[in-house]
Structures are given as structure tokens and as C-alpha cells.
Amino acid sequence: MIEANKLTKTFRDRKRGLVRAVDRVSFQCQPGQIFGLLGANGAGKTTTLRILGTLLEPTRGSATVAGFDVVKEPEKVRRSIGFLSNGTALYGRLTAREMLGYFGRLNGLEGSQLKSRVDELIERLEIGDFEKGRCDKLSTGQKQRVSIARSIIHRPPVMIFDEPTTGLDVMTSQTIMTFIEQCRDEGLTVVFSTHIMSEVERLCDEVAIVHHGRIATEGTVAELKAQAGEEVLENAFLKIVQGFDLETPAAEASASPNA
Template sequence: MIVLDQLTKSFPGKPLAVDRLSFRVSPGEVYGLLGPNGAGKTTTLRMILGLLTPTSGDAVVNGCRVSEEPLRMKRQLGLVSASAGLYQWLSVRELLEYFGHGYGLPREEIERGIEKLTRIMGLGEFLDQRCSTLSTGQQQRTNLARALIHDPPVVLLDEPTRGLDVIGSQVVFEYVDQLRQLGKAIVVCTHQLDEAERLCDRFGLLHHGRLRYEGTLVSLQHETGKRSLVEMFLAILSEDQIQEQVAS
């Protein structure tokens, strides 16, 4: 489980980037942290990962607090990012071994992890190929497997389908289903709202750093009177424009 408790980040001379953000994600649950560019999604992920120090509040995984143990926190997390690359001169096996050693895993545990991921992610046909020779789909599977080599309880997906075609996106959808079955707590950050409806069990609608709505799609439909996540965000943007006009 991951719990965010009043997580806040401010930068000098600017509005709050993240404003007292609180939510929790249970094992086997997919939580969509959704919002347009600039909503605070990336800043939130960077605080969870220990790359940015929260101004206040905390993120907790299995009793580990990022404010107190940022290095240990990283071992509790797997990150899948569309911007992550592969080391081209390493084979897939060598890449997974490299990251396993980086997390301090013993060799026997790394070998068991590679065997398990090869089975789950279908890496067998290219496990000993250099990453530079892989197809786009094979590279994607390798990137997804890399996030699981240390068997983290929480997986963060940052714009996981950005730049992918329909087939590539389907690989991500299947991956998320596998994470559910493995009992991982999953946080998906994206502005692809139609894809989020397919991926996620619950949603947090983030705008200007604040969580405006939270719940299942059905509960959000009842609360907002809108049918889709796109319509909900358009309503939020319209409300903000009206408030700005009144204030001016």
C-alpha cells in the first residue's frame, strides 16, 4: 500500500505546485492520478521517489516514509516512464542483472527474478540480445520488466503509453493487469483520459496541484453529473475560468 498524507510542494514566488495532496492505493488496485500538463503529477512523482523534498506532508509505503528514508523508499518503488531509455550495449539479461545489483539484491535472487519476469513478460526470445537490436515492442517489454526486478510493492507509471501505437499501448494494458494479479499497488499518471478509463479502478482528478475529485468512475459520474473524465475536466476548467472572471 502507498499513502500520501497532505503532500505539499511550493517553489519561491509561484503558486503551490502540489497542495495538500492525500490519497491511498491498496495492493492490487490501480489508481489514476490524472490531470492536464502542469497539474502537479510529475512533481508528485518526484516527491514520492525522493527526487524532490516535500515542503510538508509525506508519502509512506509499508511504513517507510520518504521524508525520513528516501533511499529505502526507492527500494519500495518501481518506476515505468515513457522517457526512460535502455543501455544499448547490454543484453536484456545483463540490463536486468545490472539493475538488480543496483538495488542490492543477491545473485540468486536476481536470477530468480529474471526467470520470473521472462515468463511473465515473454522475454525468452530476446533475453540475450543486445538492447540496441530490439524492436520497439521488445524494448518496451524490457523497460516494463526493469521496473519489477526488485519486486517492489508499489509501481509508478508516468505517461506509460506516450508515443506508442495501438499495439504498444495494449502491451501496457496487459502489463497493468499482470501487476494487479501480482498484488502491486499501482499509480498511473497520465493526461490520456480515455486510456485511464480502461486502466484504472479509481481516479484522482488533479488540477493546479489540488485534488478536485476522487473516486471510481461511477461515483465520479454521480458526483459531477458528467459521463466521461474528459467532460469532468472540461467542467473543472470552465469553473476556474468563471471564478477568474468574477475575481477580476
């Protein structure tokens, strides 16, 4: 599972001084559950997920992923996660099959075990028609299929998705959302960030609304709507964050624009 406990991340900005991109964020995500972080751009979602993925160290607070501390045991955390965003990079000179083989070897797979896993993912994600194509020649949808396969080559128990559908066409977005649902059905622990309300309604078992680096509220989609007294999630979101702004001192309501 994933457990975040009062995660805080501050940055030094030349103009604004000390900025809190993530401010005392706490939540839990259980196996077989999709936990959503819903918020506008700059809310602190990406910074939170980068901490969970060991790309950033928290200024304060702690987090464990699959039982491993993100600061004290970063290598074990990395072996336990798959991380997918809309900008997951591929090496353009490698073919799709070569790409999966390369990342399989990086994750300790070798010989027949590696070949079997690559073959399995190529079939599962329907990569066979372009497995010999160089990654820089693939379509956006094809690249995303390879990125998905790359992220799960080592069978991680935890998946982290950072706005993975942003800028993608409808068909590619559907492929990603179906894959996220499959991760939940297979019992993986899934945390998913987005600013797209329809994705939250389709995918998330629990949702935390993130605003100015803090969690404004948390619950199921139905509970968030009931809390705000709204039938539409977008209206509920707006009412909740507006109320949160009124309750939050201006000095605490700063967040990194790149968070």
C-alpha cells in the same frame, strides 16, 4: 500502501516568482488497487509521483510508501517501489539479459536467485527472442518490455506509473496496460498518472482529478460522471476542472509548466 498528506512543492521561477506545482495534495492508495491521477500536462502529476519516488523532496506535507517516510527513509522507499514512465532509460551497450542482471544486482540479488528471477521475467514478458540483443538496437516495444522487467526485478510491493504510454504505439500501450492490470491482480499497490481518458476507464479503481497542482475531486469513474452529470468521462473531466477554475482564486491557480 501509499499515503500522501497535504503534499506541497514550490519552485522559484525567474519570471513568475514562487510557483506551487503541487498544492496540498492528499490521497491514499491501497494494495490491490489502481489509483489514478488524471490531469492535463502541467497539472502537477509528475511532480507528485517524483515526490513519492523520492526524486524530489516536498516543500511541505508528508508521504509514506509501503510504510516508509519519503523524506526520512528514502532508501527503504526506493527498495519498495518500481517506477515506470515512457522515458525509463536503458543502457544501450548492454543486452536485455545483461540489463536485468545489472539492475538485479543493484537491488541485492545474487547467484542462483538472480538468475532464477531474470529467467522468470524473460519468460513472463516474452523477452527470450531478443534477450541477447543490445538495448540500443531493440524496437520501442521490446525496450518497454525490458523496462517493465527492470522495474519489477526486486519484486516491489508498490508500482508507480508516470504516463507510461505517452508517445507509444497501440500494441506497446496494450502491453503496458495489461501489465498494470496484472500488478493489481497480484495485490500490488499501484498509482498511475495519465491524461488519456480511455486508460482511466479501463484501469482505475479510484481517480483523483489534478488541476493546477491541486486535487479538484476524487472518486470512481462512475462517481465522477455522476458528479458532473455527464455520461462521457471526458465531458465530466472538463466540467469539473472548469468549475474548479471558477472556485479557485487566480493567485492560487499557478503551476509549474514542467509539473
